[in-house]
Each structure stands twice: as structure tokens, then as C-alpha cells.
Amino acid sequence: MAAPYRPYVLSEVKHEADDVRSFVFTPADGQPVPPFKAGQFFMLRITDVPGLKPPMRSYSAARAYTPDKLRFGIKLHGNFTHALFEKKQGDKIEISGPYGFFTLAENNAPIVLLAAGIGVTPLMCMAEELTQKKDSRQTHMFYSNRELTDAAFMDLLAEFAGKNPNLRLASTLTCEVPPKGWEGECGRITTQMLRLHGVDFELSHFYFCGPKAFNDAMQAMLEGEGVAKERIHKEAW
Ligand SMILES: Cc1cc2nc3c(=O)[nH]c(=O)nc-3n(C[C@H](O)[C@H](O)[C@H](O)COP(=O)(O)OP(=O)(O)OC[C@H]3O[C@@H](n4cnc5c(N)ncnc54)[C@H](O)[C@@H]3O)c2cc1C
Numbered sequence: 001m002a003a004p005y006r007p008y009v010l011s012e013v014k015h016e017a018d019d020v021r022s023f024v025f026t027p028a029d030g031q032p033v034p035p036f037k038a039g040q041f042f043m044l045r046i047t048d049v050p051g052l053k054p055p056m057r058s059y060s061a062a063r064a065y066t067p068d069k070l071r072f073g074i075k076l077h078g079n080f081t082h083a084l085f086e087k088k089q090g091d092k093i094e095i096s097g098p099y100g101f102f103t104l105a106e107n108n109a110p111i112v113l114l115a116a117g118i119g120v121t122p123l124m125c126m127a128e129e130l131t132q133k134k135d136s137r138q139t140h141m142f143y144s145n146r147e148l149t150d151a152a153f154m155d156l157l158a159e160f161a162g163k164n165p166n167l168r169l170a171s172t173l174t175c176e177v178p179p180k181g182w183e184g185e186c187g188r189i190t191t192q193m194l195r196l197h198g199v200d201f202e203l204s205h206f207y208f209c210g211p212k213a214f215n216d217a218m219q220a221m222l223e224g225e226g227v228a229k230e231r232i233h234k235e236a237w
Pocket residue numbers: 041054056057058059060061072073074075076077078079080081082100118121122235236237
């Protein structure tokens with residue numbers, strides 16, 4: 001069932017990468033943010049921009065739950081995001097949710113988070129939730145971008161990995177020539193890359209989100225490795 005829209009105030013906007021901003025919204029009705037699980041998404045609605053049809057879009061929570069603010073990572077794309085990027089601190093929008101079932105399985109199996117581009121948001125939220133809860137599950141996170149300038153939230157992810165001894169982070173760039181000094185991986189996320197980092201294909205639960213081509217490649221890779229469909233979790237945008 002659809003949750004009602006509630007008013008929120010834009011309290012902070014931050015540059016995170018080329019065309020990517022983080023947006024922080026604070027409830028304007030004095031009520032706390034509704035509880036949600038990492039991986040879930042919200043509907044954002046802008047009603048004061050004429051001609052914006054439809055006036056809403058879906059966005060995954062990018063940061064773990066706090067009762068006083070909702071945080072998103074959003075890439076500039078088309079009509080809605082252009083309207084959103086025009087918003088200033090103090091402006092109001094409406095938000096409803098949470099929605100969705102792309103959440104961490106409740107078991108003790110190791111976790112593998114596979115992210116590409118702005119698809120990192122729900123997976124970063126999962127990494128933060130696991131860190132906050134001091135979850136003991138062995139977690140690998142792989143984050144793929146074309147260029148380093150596209151790669152949002154690298155500092156934040158490194159911070160989570162620094163705090164969480166069970167979280168191992170590997171970033172990869174798919175451009176032909178990585179920037180000088182780059183110490184991460186190069187090339188697309190493959191079975192070989194995962195094996196090199198010690199991923200257990202027999203037991204792990206895999207979560208992925210990215211552009212359609214990335215999701216298709218991850219699905220094919222995991223099926224090719226014989227990963228049972230119950231252990232494959234994806235978010236398609
Ligand atoms: C579950 C989910 C989570 C997402 N999380 C993020 C995120 O964290 N960060 C991020 O940058 N993007 C996210 N997206 C993508 C986001 O919803 C938008 O599609 C994207 O921002 C482009 O919107 P736009 O209007 O700027 O672009 P446009 O090119 O104008 O629109 C993009 C697409 O949205 C389609 N659309 C039409 N009606 C609706 C509707 N009612 N609701 C949603 N889409 C509609 C349009 O047909 C078009 O194909 C998510 C999408 C989904 C489904």
C-alpha cells in the first residue's frame with residue numbers, strides 16, 4: 001500500500017562527483033523519518049515546478065536510518081533531477097515511503113555487494129547499516145566506475161571499511177588508462193576479480209545495483225557460477 005506523502009525541507013546539498021549530489025532532507029512536520037531498512041527506496045515529489053510530469057521519482061536511501069534526516073545520492077539525468085538540482089537549502093519537497101524488498105537477508109551467510117555508478121546508493125546504505133550494527137557477517141563490496149571523477153562516496157565507503165573489520169572494499173575503474181597513482185582494481189567486475197578477493201560463491205548472498213548492462217552482466221556471472229537464485233538479490237532502476 002502506498003504511504004502518504006509528507007513534507008520535508010532540503011537541509012543540505014553536497015557535490016559528490018561529476019553530476020552527483022547528496023541531498024539531505026529533514027521532516028517538516030515534526031515527525032520522525034519512518035523506519036526503513038537499508039536497500040529500500042522512497043518516492044520524492046516536486047509539486048511547485050510546472051510541467052514536471054510525472055512529478056515524482058524513486059530514490060534509494062543512500063545512508064542508514066536516522067530519525068531526523070533522510071539522505072539520498074542522486075545523479076543529474078532528465079526532467080526530475082534537473083528540477084531537484086535547482087532546489088535550494090530551505091526549499092520543501094514531499095517524500096513517501098519506504099518501499100521495496102531489496103534488503104539484506106536475515107541469516108549468517110557472507111555478503112557480497114556489487115555496485116556500479118550511482119547504483120552504489122542502496123549498497124552503500126547496506127554497508128553503513130552493517131557497520132553501525134557491528135554485524136559479524138563477512139562482507140565484500142565491489143564498486144565499479146568508468147572514471148575516478150564519476151566515483152561518488154569513495155571517502156565515505158573507505159570510512160565504513162575503516163570502522164568495520166568485516167567489510168572489505170574493492171574499487172575498480174573501467175577506463176582504459178586509470179589516473180596516476182590509482183591503487184584500486186582496473187576493468188570490469190568479473191568472477192576472477194571476485195575470486196582474487198576471496199569471495200565464496202558457494203555460500204554468499206549477492207546484492208547488485210547499477211545500469212541495466214551491469215545488472216545483466218552480474219546476473220549472468222552469478223548464474224554462470226551456479227549461484228542459487230535465492231542468493232541473488234538485485235535492484236533494477
Ligand atoms: C527503486 C529505484 C531506486 C532509485 N534510486 C536512485 C538513486 O538512489 N539515485 C539516482 O540517481 N537514481 C535513482 N533511481 C532512478 C530515478 O528514479 C530516476 O529514474 C532518475 O533520477 C532519472 O530521472 P529524471 O526525471 O531526471 O530523468 P528522466 O529521463 O526525465 O526520467 C527517467 C525515467 O523515469 C521514468 N519515469 C516515468 N514516470 C516515473 C515515475 N512515476 N516514477 C519513476 N520514474 C518514472 C521516465 O519514463 C524515464 O524513463 C532509482 C530508481 C528506482 C526505480
